[in-house]
Amino acid sequence: MTELSDLTQAMLDAARKAGADASDALAVDGTSIEIAVRAGALEKAERSEGVDIGLRVFVGQRQASVASSDTRPEAIAEMAARAVTMAREAPIDPHCGLAAPDQLATDTDMSRLDLCDPASEPDPAMLQDMALRAEAAALRVEGVSQVSETSAGYGRRRMHLSQSNGFAAGYARSDIGLSCVPISGTGTGMERDYDYDSRIYMTDMRDPEDIGRNAALRTVARIGARRPKTGQYPVLFDERIASSLIGHLVQATNGSAIARGASFLRDALGEQVLPKGMTLTEDPHRARTSASKLFDAEGLPTQSRLLVDDGRLTGWTLDLATGRKLGLPSTANAARGTSSAPRPAVTNLSLTQGTASRDDLIAQMGTGLVVTSMIGSTINPNTGDYSRGASGFWVENGEIAYPVNELTIAGNLRDMWLTMIAANDARTHLSRVVPSLLVEGMTLAGD
Template sequence: MTRTPEDISHQLLDAARNAGADAADAIVLDGSSVSVEVRGGALEHAERSEGADLGLRVFLGKQQAIVSSSDSRPETIQTMAERAVAMAREAPEDPFTGLAESGQLARDWDVQALELFDPSPEPSADSLMQDALRAEATALAVPGVSQVSDAAASYGTHRVHLAATNGFSGGYERSSRSTSCVAISGEGTGMERDYDGDARTYQSDLRSPEEIGRTAGERAVAQVGARKPATGSFPVMFDERISSSLIGHLLAAGNGAAIARGASWLTDCLGQQVLPEHLSLIEDPYRPRISGSRPFDAEGLPTRRRAIVENGVLTGWTLDLSSARQLKMQSTGNAARGVSGPPSPSNWNLSLTQGDQTRADLLRDMGTGLLVTSMIGSTINPNTGDYSRGASGFWVENGEITYPVNECTIAGNLRDLLKRIIPANDARPYLSRIVPSLLIEGMTLAGN
């Protein structure tokens, strides 16, 4: 008889108890995926995988150890438990570790309302290949595209189940479907590349391969003739494609693990303004069909909608149980984990207040400056918030895009930059992080 992830997780707990653990939790992931890549009108690579991963965490008082495996046979589970308990005996004590109390646990949730799994039939490898071929063909049809380096499509499902000796037991199933295309324009040293792609929970929500291929091609062609911009202080607009990275730096600084270590430029900012007064940053793990949605976190606590920043003011940290205990606070239900490591704080779906102007309006108002559509590398000081990243995009003169630029660096201090962001109204509502294009006046730009 085939065992479910729930069956396996409870077998892991039983084995841990029998091996002498005071407490334990177990996470089991299983699933399958199929992906194809095409090139030159033909299949280049196809892959299908199926498997399960098991993670067991055991406690001896305040000592803990974690073991993982991809083998769910009973003898392996027994060995995992024995090894974990032996490791825990040698581990140093951690005063902040431990399972949630019974009263903290999620009790009732409605997985169906989250629509995490598409019940429609799994697409065949051939249908995935046809999607990738359609994206490639459309990109190649864009005048100026010289080749397509990669066109791909994939589908996957996975189940997760979490159980612990404190009485928690819960799981859910997800599906994912994606199509992507990378186009190249120009020849020789003048080649430029750009991409487009889409990933959704439901196949029916996915953008068409033709739209994805065409957009990738047009973006690549628009980069032809890129050169370095001027050096100086200019307005910089972060295109909606990459603007969420700025908010990501804010989230990283507000992560409870960083705060507990004292390694964050936000350490002294709780209750203070970190964004413009009219902007809020909302976390919502209950949005249907979105990859960041979930009914409970990796420690069995209920997730919840919350304002991380409300009217510009930072309201709290992102906490799991360990960081909350270190900071003498309550967990925000934001624990995430894999099978081989302990839980750590992580954010779910985010949305930033949108502005009342279009992207074109902001470009017009910025006058002369840089529109950033791609970034590479980063130098960010976690203690001070000093920020420096390589960037490429388009130079704007008199509110109009004039030519593509590359090989430049943008810099500033996140503490100051984030207070000056001006949002457009162009955020895509189906992304896990809904962040519009963001204009910041007076950033340092290093080009020629």
């Protein structure tokens, strides 16, 4: 088997021979298995293996990227020649280019982040058994009419990045997951919900029976959902979907959006965007967490940083190119695939948790809405106006009264963020550790 480091070096050599002034090369290989069951029988069994390679070349201040799955030497030579030809025809980009050698990461041993389970690849029969156990547990809950999908999957990937500035490093990741989606009722009265777990280590997974039963209980709780009354009410975003609110903040502070002037936070640096006392932290070095890494896609050393400190916006998420456009250093947040140039992207995030439980916040609401799922999205990137379809549970007198669906929630993200109250229920193994969030005074459109 050809080593990924040999493939990346072969691409750099081919790029130099083809006339590139500089280049970087990425090689990725992996194995994935997906098993799905339905009605107690195997419905799908898929296994895939493959290698993808990507080459980015620079000719002066012009760049081009190409990708392939053909790793033969003659194919790599042809790939490099094509990339150089493309770069010569590309428009000048004064901001493109590799990092200076003194910017590069020197600590590249990712083994201490524990991102790959050393155990053997699971047998497909074991994954099928996990899915069948979860499905059976869901069907044992009264009120579940069927299970639309139960699937288990496993993946293991390796990557290696080499650059003509001298950087070369790689690492491996693994993951295993299980999900279950039960259905209650029939016809137009059908409701569904889900539960899942995804981990790096098989030994960290929750029991399949727990996943299936919890998914079923969530589904049964949705029986008889109806539309609530239109009006202004507090809204509690359940922990399962609360990270989407923080995701909008991350998008609005991405260097690409800031450089284009296409963000409603473009002039908000240093301003209060979250409640005082609330901090949003990025930590790319968390062990056994899917987005962790010691270096980014441009070879720069990653580090912990505060995106929001005590409620105030501290900076943007940058790679080299967007940093150069804004006159700022990269925050070592470059991410890329084999077929594209780097782009800014965050790794692991955590939001300050509160002291109150989810139930405490529901009691505090009085009358309002708990959102457990959302569909569609209308977010105006220039104003922060927010509108999404939602479903969940209506709250009266501080207690859940009945399930609701077919409603729309709307507001403005800057107003929503400033009123957020955090619960204490975030799952700390996730890449985005965000608890349930209570937002005051949103507009609900129902009946």
